Amino acid sequence: MSAVDLEAVVKRYGRVEAVAGVDLSVESGEFVTLLGPSGCGKTTTLQMIAGFVIPTSGQVRIGGRDCTRLAPHRRNVGMVFQNYALFPHMTLQDNVAFGLRMRGVPRAERDRRVGEALALVRLSDYADRYPGQISGGQQQRVALARALVIRPDVLLLDEPFGALDKHLRDRMRVDLRELQKQLGISLVFVTHDQEEALSMSDRIAVMEGGLIRQIGTPGDIYERPANRFVAEFMGESNILTARILSTSGSEAEADAGGMPLRLNGSGARGDAVTVMIRPEKIMLGRAGAAGAGGIPGRVAALQYFGSSVHYRIALDCGPELTVIRPEADPVSRLAVGDGVEVAIPPGIPFVIDD
Amino acid sequence: MTANPKGGRYRAWGLIVPTGVLYAVTFGIPMAMLLSASFARFEAGRTTPGFFLDNYTRIASDGVTLQVFWNTVTLSAQITAVGLVVAFPVAMLMRRAGPGMRLALMFVLVSPLLTSIIVRNVAWMLILGRSGLINTWLMDWGLISSPLALMYNRLGVIIAVVHVYLPFAVLPIYAALRAIDPARENAAASLGAPPWRVFVHITLPLAMPGVVAAFTLLFILSMGVYLTPVILGGNFVVTLPMMITDVARNQYNWPFASAMSVLLLASIVVVVALASALNRAFSPPRND
Amino acid sequence: MTERSGSPFGYAMLAIFGALVAAFLLLPLVILCIQSFTAESFLSFPPPSYGTRWYRHVAAAANWREAALSSLVIAAIVTPLSLVLGTLAALGLDRGPMRGRGVLYGILISPMILPHIVLGLGIFRIALDLHIDDSLLSIVPAHLTITVPFVVISVGASLQSFDTGLEKAAQSLGASPLRALWHITLPIIRPGLVGGGIFAFIMSFDEFIITYFLSVQTRTLPLEIFSTLRYQVSPAIAAVSALTIAFSAALTVALMMRGQVISAGRIVR
Ligand SMILES: Nc1ncnc2c1ncn2[C@@H]1O[C@H](COP(=O)(O)OP(=O)(O)OP(=O)(O)O)[C@@H](O)[C@H]1O
Ligand SMILES: [Mg+2]
Numbered sequence: 001m002s003a004v005d006l007e008a009v010v011k012r013y014g015r016v017e018a019v020a021g022v023d024l025s026v027e028s029g030e031f032v033t034l035l036g037p038s039g040c041g042k043t044t045t046l047q048m049i050a051g052f053v054i055p056t057s058g059q060v061r062i063g064g065r066d067c068t069r070l071a072p073h074r075r076n077v078g079m080v081f082q083n084y085a086l087f088p089h090m091t092l093q094d095n096v097a098f099g100l101r102m103r104g105v106p107r108a109e110r111d112r113r114v115g116e117a118l119a120l121v122r123l124s125d126y127a128d129r130y131p132g133q134i135s136g137g138q139q140q141r142v143a144l145a146r147a148l149v150i151r152p153d154v155l156l157l158d159e160p161f162g163a164l165d166k167h168l169r170d171r172m173r174v175d176l177r178e179l180q181k182q183l184g185i186s187l188v189f190v191t192h193d194q195e196e197a198l199s200m201s202d203r204i205a206v207m208e209g210g211l212i213r214q215i216g217t218p219g220d221i222y223e224r225p226a227n228r229f230v231a232e233f234m235g236e237s238n239i240l241t242a243r244i245l246s247t248s249g250s251e252a253e254a255d256a257g258g259m260p261l262r263l264n265g266s267g268a269r270g271d272a273v274t275v276m277i278r279p280e281k282i283m284l285g286r287a288g289a290a291g292a293g294g295i296p297g298r299v300a301a302l303q304y305f306g307s308s309v310h311y312r313i314a315l316d317c318g319p320e321l322t323v324i325r326p327e328a329d330p331v332s333r334l335a336v337g338d339g340v341e342v343a344i345p346p347g348i349p350f351v352i353d354d
Numbered sequence: 355m356t357a358n359p360k361g362g363r364y365r366a367w368g369l370i371v372p373t374g375v376l377y378a379v380t381f382g383i384p385m386a387m388l389l390s391a392s393f394a395r396f397e398a399g400r401t402t403p404g405f406f407l408d409n410y411t412r413i414a415s416d417g418v419t420l421q422v423f424w425n426t427v428t429l430s431a432q433i434t435a436v437g438l439v440v441a442f443p444v445a446m447l448m449r450r451a452g453p454g455m456r457l458a459l460m461f462v463l464v465s466p467l468l469t470s471i472i473v474r475n476v477a478w479m480l481i482l483g484r485s486g487l488i489n490t491w492l493m494d495w496g497l498i499s500s501p502l503a504l505m506y507n508r509l510g511v512i513i514a515v516v517h518v519y520l521p522f523a524v525l526p527i528y529a530a531l532r533a534i535d536p537a538r539e540n541a542a543a544s545l546g547a548p549p550w551r552v553f554v555h556i557t558l559p560l561a562m563p564g565v566v567a568a569f570t571l572l573f574i575l576s577m578g579v580y581l582t583p584v585i586l587g588g589n590f591v592v593t594l595p596m597m598i599t600d601v602a603r604n605q606y607n608w609p610f611a612s613a614m615s616v617l618l619l620a621s622i623v624v625v626v627a628l629a630s631a632l633n634r635a636f637s638p639p640r641n642d
Numbered sequence: 643m644t645e646r647s648g649s650p651f652g653y654a655m656l657a658i659f660g661a662l663v664a665a666f667l668l669l670p671l672v673i674l675c676i677q678s679f680t681a682e683s684f685l686s687f688p689p690p691s692y693g694t695r696w697y698r699h700v701a702a703a704a705n706w707r708e709a710a711l712s713s714l715v716i717a718a719i720v721t722p723l724s725l726v727l728g729t730l731a732a733l734g735l736d737r738g739p740m741r742g743r744g745v746l747y748g749i750l751i752s753p754m755i756l757p758h759i760v761l762g763l764g765i766f767r768i769a770l771d772l773h774i775d776d777s778l779l780s781i782v783p784a785h786l787t788i789t790v791p792f793v794v795i796s797v798g799a800s801l802q803s804f805d806t807g808l809e810k811a812a813q814s815l816g817a818s819p820l821r822a823l824w825h826i827t828l829p830i831i832r833p834g835l836v837g838g839g840i841f842a843f844i845m846s847f848d849e850f851i852i853t854y855f856l857s858v859q860t861r862t863l864p865l866e867i868f869s870t871l872r873y874q875v876s877p878a879i880a881a882v883s884a885l886t887i888a889f890s891a892a893l894t895v896a897l898m899m900r901g902q903v904i905s906a907g908r909i910v911r
Contacts, residue, residue, distance in 0.1 A: 052540055071649075072543040073552075079544040085537035089559045089638045098555070099545035132640020150545060369734030373727045373750065373790055380787040381753060384764025391767070444663050447656040462664045469671060469890050470848040472864045473883040477670035479875055480677060480685060487673060487687045517667065549649050571755075578757025580851050585871060595759035595851075602763055603855070615760045622755065 001064055003028045003154045003186030004049055009058030011044050018044040020210030021058070026154065026186050031177070033189045035197040036207035037233070042190040045207075046156050049188060051075050063153045073102070078147030080157040084139045086131035092118065092142050093127040099150035117149040120179065137168045144176070154186045161196070173200055194234050198222060206230045223278075227353035231276045236310070238277040238321050242349075244269055251347065258317030259295055261344060265351030274354045280324040281348045284311065284331050287339030294343035297321075299336050313342055392612035401609060409613030419597065423617060426594040429508060429583075430576035433515045437572045438565065440516065441523035445564070448524070449531045463521045471518055475585040478514045479505065482586070506588035511579075514586045519575050523568040530564025531557070562636040570629040574622050594618050671887055678880035685877055696881040706882060709866035713847055716778065716862065720785045720846040725839050727786065728793025733823075735794075736801040747798070751791040761787060762852035769856060776858040784856060785846045792845060793838035800834025801827075840893060847886075 004026040011019040019041040026032045034042045047053040048060055051072035060068045067075055087095050096117050100110045118124045121141035123134075131139055140160060147155055157176075161169040177200050180187050191197055197204045198218040205215040206229075214226040225231035228239055242256040244267045252263040256275060267273050287296060297315035304327075311323045311334065321342060325331060334340065392409055395402040413419045448459050466474065481487045482504040489501040504510055534557065542552045580595040587593075594614060602611035677685050681693030700706045731750055735743055753761065762784070769780035804827065812822040828835070850864040857865065863886070867879055 050540075050544055052543075071548075072540070073546050073548050075544075076546075077544055079541065081537040081541055083535065083537060085535060085541040087538060087542070087556060088640070089636075098542065098547070102542075102546035102551065130638045130640060132638055146541075146545065363737070363739040366734050366737035366739075367746075369730040369737075370746065370750070373731040373794075376727065376783060376786055376790070377749075377753070379768070380765050380783050381756075381761065384761075384768045387767050388760070388764050440663060443656055443659045447653075447660040450653055450656065451660075459660065459664070462667055465891070466667050466671070467844075469887050470844075470864060470883070472848075472850060472867050473674070473886055474670065476867065476871070476875065476879055476883050477674040479871075480674060480687070480880070481670055483875070485686070490686065517670070520663075520667065549652060574755050574757075578759055580759050581868075585868075595757060598759055598763065599851075599854075602766070608767070611763060615763055618757055618760060622757070626755075 001028060002026060002061075003030070003063060004188065005059075005061040005064075006045070006049070007059040007061070009045070009048060009060060010056045011041075011048060011053060012056045017210050019048070019055075022207075022210075022212055024205060024212065024215070026188055028186055029184045031180055031187045031189065031200060031202045033191060033197040033201040033204045034207055035191060035194060035204050035233075037192060040207040041210040042192075042207055043158055044210075046158050046188060046190050049154065050077050050079050050156055076150065076153045078150055078152030078155040080140075080143045080147050080155070080160045082159045082162050084131075084143040084163075086139055086142055086146075088131050091128050091130055092123060092134070095131065095142055096146045096149050099146065103150065113149055117145040120148070121145045136164055137172065140164065140172060141175075144179070148179075148183070148185070152185070154188060155180075156188050156190075158190045159192070160189075161191075169196075176200065198234075206233060208233075224350065225276060225352055228274060228276075231352055236279045236322055236324060238279060238282075239352075240275050240277070240319060240349075242273055242275045244271045244273060254349075257319045259315060259319055261349045262346035263349045263351055264347045267351070273351045275349045276352050277321070277344060277349050279310070279322040280308075281345065282321060282323045283343040283345065284313070284323050284325055284329075284334075285341050285343075286331060286334070287341050294341040296339065296341055299334050299338045299340060302334065302336060311340075313340060315342065388612045388615055391608050392616045394609040394612075396607050396609040399606065409610050412610065413613060413617060419614065419617075422592050422597050423594050423621075425592060426577060427621065429511065429591065429593065430573050432508065433512050433519070433576040434569055434572040436512055437516050437520060437523045438527075438568060441520060441527055441568060442561075442565070444520075444524050445527035445531050445561075448528045463524055466517070467521050471581055472585070474518055475514055475582055478510065478517065478586060482510050482513065505586055506590050508587070508591055510586040511583050511591050514582045515576060515579055518582065519572055522571045522575065526567035526571065527561060527564040530561045530567075534560045559636070563633060566629050566632045566636065569632075570625060573625050577618060577622060577625075674880055675884040675887060678877065678884035680877050680880075683877070685875060685880060696877040697885075700878050700881045700885070703878070705861070705866060706878070709861045709863045710882075712860055713863040716781060716785060717843050717846040719778070719782055720789055721839055721843045723782070724786050724789040724793050724842040724846075725835060728790045728838060728842075729797050729835065731790070732794050732797040732801055735798060747794075750794045753787050754791045758788065758849075758851045762855040765852060766855040775856050776860055780856050781853055781860065784852045785849055788849060788852070789842035789845045792841040793835075796838035796841065797831060797834040800831035804831055844890065 002025040004024070006022050006024040009019060009022045010017065022041075022045055024032070024045075034045060036042055044053055048055050049062070051067065051070055054069060058068070059066060062075060062077065087098065090098070093114060096114045097110055100113060105113070115124065118127055121144055123138060123141055123145065126134055126138065131142065134142070143160070161172055164172060173196060189197075189200065198221075201218055203215060203217055204221050205212045206221060207213065208229050214221060214230045221230060222234050225234060225237075231237045231239060240256040240259075242254040242261055242263070244263075245253040245255055246269060247253075247266045250264065250266055252266050254261045254263050254273070254275070261275065263273070263275060265273065283294065285294070295315055295317065297313045299311055300314040300320065301312040303310045306327065308324050308326055309329075311325070313321045313323055315321065323342065331340075390403070391401075393405045393407070395404060395406040395408050444459070444463075448456050451459065479486065483489070484501040484505070486504070488504060489498075492498045493501065538560070539552050539556050542556045543549075547555060578595055579593060580599060583591045583593050583596060595618070598611050598614045598618070601607045601614065673687060677687055677689060678696060679692045679694065680686070680689035681691040681695050682689060735747055735750070738746075765780065765784045765787075766775065769775040772780075774780045808826050808830070809819075809822045812826045813819060817825065848864060849862070850868065853860070853862050853865060854868075861869075863882065867882060870876065870879055
């Protein structure tokens with residue numbers, strides 16, 4: 001049974017459609033991420049699951065039960081807020097105990113469960129402190145414990161790592177993912193950081209303009225984006241227009257402004273299609289070097305990133321391509337103006353919706 | 355901060371000197387004179403300077419002054435309580451209202467501040483008096499046969515003083531409410547708290563600094579009211595400021611008026627101290 | 643910030659309560675203004691007949707005219723003086739060292755929480771000794787003591803949100819510190835100045851108890867209303883009151899148009 005179902009959910013604010021019709025199922029024990037640029041409706045979607053926003057139309061089900069119009073305090077949903085929203089006038093112990101008190105859980109059981117929750121996030125020694133007396137990372141963990149202790153049907157997190165520094169963020173990612181697996185909890189996570197989404201999720205829903213543009217595993221989303229928006233949002237990409245020359249099975253020969261391509265995808269002869277090529281899948285060699293034997297061009301620009309180098313290659317036949325190579329790659333001694341040859345392995349160019 | 359040498363920064367305090375001189379003449383020296391006068395002796399219209407406790411023993415023993423002081427304290431407590439109870443929902447409304455409504459409320463709150471207190475008192479006389487608006491209407495409708503005593507008693511004074519000082523109560527509470535991150539209240543709701551429990555456990559405790567500020571302002575201002583009890587209380591509600599005025603202006607008994615002023619000031623100091631203790635109790639510990 | 647989604651029922655209750663409080667605050671003044679237009683020689687609501695009889699009476703009566711004049715004169719002297727003193731003090735605090743700032747600020751605004759009765763008693767004492775009671779020489783400084791704190795608060799708040807980098811930029815462009823202050827700082831903190839000025843004017847215009855102690859001959863408007871009230875609430879008082887309400891309302895609306903009432907409202911926080 002799925003933990004959360006959204007069915008044709010719409011939220012309108014006056015004439016703004018914050019969410020324009022979202023269908024989403026979160027399976028029990030699944031980690032689903034809502035990913036998208038600012039203003040695409042992620043928070044609104046999450047708040048409709050939590051009950052802080054009532055949908056204009058559509059249905060929200062939690063654990064199979066229709067909750068569309070149910071007040072937040074009557075849903076059994078755990079939420080971690082961006083700035084943690086800890087209660088500053090209560091100790092960590094009381095913060096975590098709050099949800100259990102509201103549920104009338106007897107004192108002894110309450111103490112036991114609060115103890116367990118604090119232990120889970122390694123904060124047992126801090127139970128009597130106040131939120132103002134602990135670090136940001138610790139506050140983050142209290143917020144998590146507070147949401148988990150009520151054994152929610154689903155845990156919702158809205159950009160929970162936004163306020164942490166990079167080092168702490170990486171650590172929290174691992175911790176959260178482990179905790180989620182260990183407890184087998186269903187989880188909806190909101191972020192605009194694609195790395196965060198790729199590294200944690202079972203499935204990612206990429207949103208834009210109040211709609212889910214693609215939903216799938218991190219591999220699906222990254223390797224086989226369904227459209228230009230997803231391709232561009234998920235990282236560097238080369239997007240070209242190509243004309244189909246011939247088709248055989250699921251592969252096709254095509255021409256992109258003079259550059260021959262073997263596509264993964266099909267179409268009628270003469271069709272114009274949009275093609276995406278991931279820059280790190282393109283082979284690059286010095287012009288004339290043994291084994292190069294590709295399309296000639298020269299380096300128009302390059303950017304050094306430490307672990308990798310990004311090249312802008314102007315092909316002699318016209319198009320420009322972005323190519324990413326590891327820093328350790330022998331060709332990484334290239335300089336602007338150097339002649340190069342580019343090879344695109346068959347099947348790597350990928351037809352997407354425009 | 356700035357590259358100014360330290361001496362340069364202290365030199366800026368020179369700008370405060372004119373106000374300092376003003377305060378010294380109108381406030382510092384007079385208060386010192388007041389304090390010393392409170393220990394003088396007043397007999398048969400003659401004042402003997404010195405260190406006598408006559409005035410203070412009189413306060414403690416004449417049976418009237420302490421009674422009036424106590425009346426002033428209880429009246430102030432009533433005004434403060436009514437003021438807070440009225441102000442809190444208004445502040446809540448201002449927080450939840452949209453920008454237009456909020457501006458309108460702000461206007462309604464601030465505009466009476468720009469009207470003379472005595473004028474507002476006059477307005478209440480016209481409403482609460484024996485032949486005022488309320489009594490006339492109630493009698494016309496046959497609901498009562500003789501006028502209700504709405505004025506020349508505490509009720510009238512409380513109504514009129516709350517009318518004058520309500521903005522001073524609403525604005526600090528509103529400021530405190532506005533500082534509360536709504537996510538905290540949402541968090542409580544998501545943890546299962548129904549609206550009234552969110553209010554009791556989260557909103558109210560977090561708004562306490564504003565409530566304490568409003569309490570302090572209302573109480574201190576109420577302790578000093580003179581005009582409103584004179585006009586709307588007649589001679590039936592006597593406050594310490596009224597008694598001070600009478601003793602000073604009509605009996606020329608400076609020493610005793612001074613001693614009562616010291617008592618009034620001391621009670622204000624107590625309220626301020628109480629407020630800062632409350633504030634400390636309500637502010638959660640933090641170290642950053 | 644997340645939107646707080648409280649219950650709509652609760653909001654409706656609050657809105658009803660708010661409407662009642664607004665009525666409580668405004669209606670008495672409205673009723674007073676309506677009554678002032680009575681053509682009778684007594685006050686009742688609604689007045690049996692309307693007219694400007696009492697306005698004409700007030701305009702012709704020497705006591706009201708003199709009282710209004712002395713109130714205006716005093717406020718007109720006190721307002722610019724309190725703006726100068728208060729702004730200087732606020733600047734001094736702002737530009738002075740952090741250390742001791744809180745204490746100085748507390749001292750500067752302390753007359754606000756002092757009961758005016760005590761202030762009046764003290765000032766009366768010293769004025770008697772200096773033989774300047776019943777004179778502008780004592781009334782003006784007394785009013786200043788009440789009005790300066792409001793200017794300090796209002797201008798201080800504006801200065802706090804003022805970016806001193808702007809002044810430095812002006813100086814780097816060749817302006818002397820004084821010219822930078824005049825051309826950059828003062829125009830930017832103008833809302834604070836205007837708000838403080840308004841409050842200073844109203845406070846002085848409204849001041850009762852200290853003037854009551856100090857004056858024998860000098861009659862300000864509040865004093866005149868007060869002494870007339872002793873006998874009866876005559877329609878003349880309603881007319882005078884309505885005039886002062888119209889005066890402040892005009893002032894408030896004019897400023898509201900320019901969005902400056904809110905900065906005046908900040909004073910009472
Ligand atoms: N209460 C509201 N009233 C009016 N419009 C709103 C409201 N809440 C959200 N919106 C609009 O709905 C759209 C989606 O907002 P939402 O907060 O869901 O975006 P988001 O994806 O969470 O963005 P971010 O990454 O910036 O947090 C935005 O255009 C926003 O301006
Ligand atoms: Mg958001």
